[in-house]
Amino acid sequence: MEQAPGSAEKGDLWLRCSYHLRFAFPPGAVFMNALLLQNLRKTYRNGFEALKGIDLEVAPGDFFALLGPNGAGKSTAIGIVSSLVTKTSGRVEVFGHDLDRNPEAVKGCIGLVPQEFNFNQWEPVAEIVVNQAGFYGIPRKQAWIKAERSLRQLELWDRRREQAVSLSGGMKRRLMIARALVHEPRLLILDEPTAGVDIEIRRSMWSFLTEINLRGTTIILTTHYLEEAESLCRNIAIINQGRIAEHSSMKRLLNQLHNQAFVLSIEQDLTRIDELGDYRWQRLDEHTLEVEVSRGQSINGLFQALAQRGLEVTSMRNKQNRLEQLFIGMLNASRRRDAQ
Amino acid sequence: MTRFTSYRIAFQTILTKEILRFCRIWIQTLLPPAITTALYFIIFGHLIGERIGEMDGVRYIDFIVPGLILMAVITNSYSNVVSSFFSSKYQRHVEELLISPVPNWVILSGYVGGGLARGVLVGIAVTAVSLLFSDLDIRSFGWTLAVFVLTSILFALAGFINAVYAKSFDDISIVPTFVLTPLTYLGGVFYSISMLPGFWQKISLANPVLYMVNAFRYGLLGVTDIPIGIALAIILLFIAGLTAFSLYLLNHGVGVKS
């Protein structure tokens, strides 16, 4: 046990109290993130720069999506956080523990469900989960209790004696989730958990994850399905080619996504109008207007509003917003890669 | 729970897992050495040995017993760790350990412990077979046990390093076939180096296996070609070197992290 400084000398009470308070309220406790990445970079041995300096903050209790096409760097980032990949530079903190200074504390906080199956195919299901608990220092008896709970949660308890190789694809994924949860991590990280899983299992996995998130586990998942991120997560970062392209709340992002912007050419001179009802707009030049139509507003309504103000539309085109363009670009890129 | 308790539990978990692994496939791991040794005894000890007579003052069949036991221990300790750790890389379940709060020295101890456990079990099996052909009358039990355990640890460590560098199943059989087997066969298992011409005697002294076989034979029979103190020092030196190197490889994630 570390000794409080000055405790041998006759007491400076304040000093001693503040020393002990450090343990109850570690510095930064109030603003402590579940995950903090600062300027994280990774260059693989072959010289490929997979992460070009990413910053990320995930709050405790969050359900966070890291969205990006194949090859964006999602698994690389996850790999660094979970000690499977060594970083080139930058900073990683998990619940206030620095990865470089206290790797064991960081590892103890995390449960990882990797993208690819990584258990011993020839081991019985229960043994895989019990052993993982053992690696986290949980005594055998307790490990069995926790493994049973974890396996029951994921409906695998009945198959506990079977070799992992005999499980179906969906069950193997659930096995990895059960294994990741056995030591009750504060942060659960799932790398593309539903890739290649059929729709029914995907839905039940979603509701399971929502449930454990509600019970307090912070969850980060990577995905390349927008729909998955949209239906599960509160906050989101979009990663593309090793850079964070967007980092915001899902709500804000969806609002942006659901806004459509139109560019209208107007017969009349626009300098004299100064309002357009509920529509957000901006004048591009004397005869050109950009208008946003958000969810709940209609294009008919927009035309009415223009007509009421004596404005006549001569042509109109759809202005794609930046995010949509980003998404479409990403999806095309990943489709090209899938097709290869 | 203290940190030490966690480490002990993690170590026990790895060790148990390793022991269960080779027990599950005992037909591949425990049976062959017993059969091979029985064949050696029948052919070299019994049929040919009777024409050879004595070596270093003991019956030939008795002379080869220590070498044969140690040869089985060396091969099995080595191949247990090399195949287990390589397949954990190949199937990627080494990641279960890498993400856990287990220090590298605990991981290494667990795997080496597994190699030692297999070495011990095979050693017992081979010794049991040898009792059918010769009467073992152990000179120094402590010495015999020490050499046995240390040799097993040494080759378990060597197997670990092989597995770290291995990228394919070929790589885990190259070293045993082209390095380990020649070294053991030329390490004085079947002959006393005093039979060799002076030049070849000197060359033999560069073979570390020679020291282990002789130290072990000294424990069992009381005969040796070389000073046993030197033998022990060499074994310990190798263990220290290989341990340091293994830990260096693990700490730098060689072969397991990208």
Ligand SMILES: Nc1ncnc2c1ncn2[C@@H]1O[C@H](COP(=O)(O)OP(=O)(O)O)[C@@H](O)[C@H]1O
């Ligand atoms: N071990 C490696 N060596 C070299 N390049 C790698 C390695 N692992 C991944 N990459 C490359 O890094 C990029 C990001 O990969 P990854 O993080 O797996 O992407 P994602 O998980 O988003 O699909 C890809 O271009 C991939 O080819």
Ligand SMILES: [Mg+2]
């Ligand atoms: Mg990936």
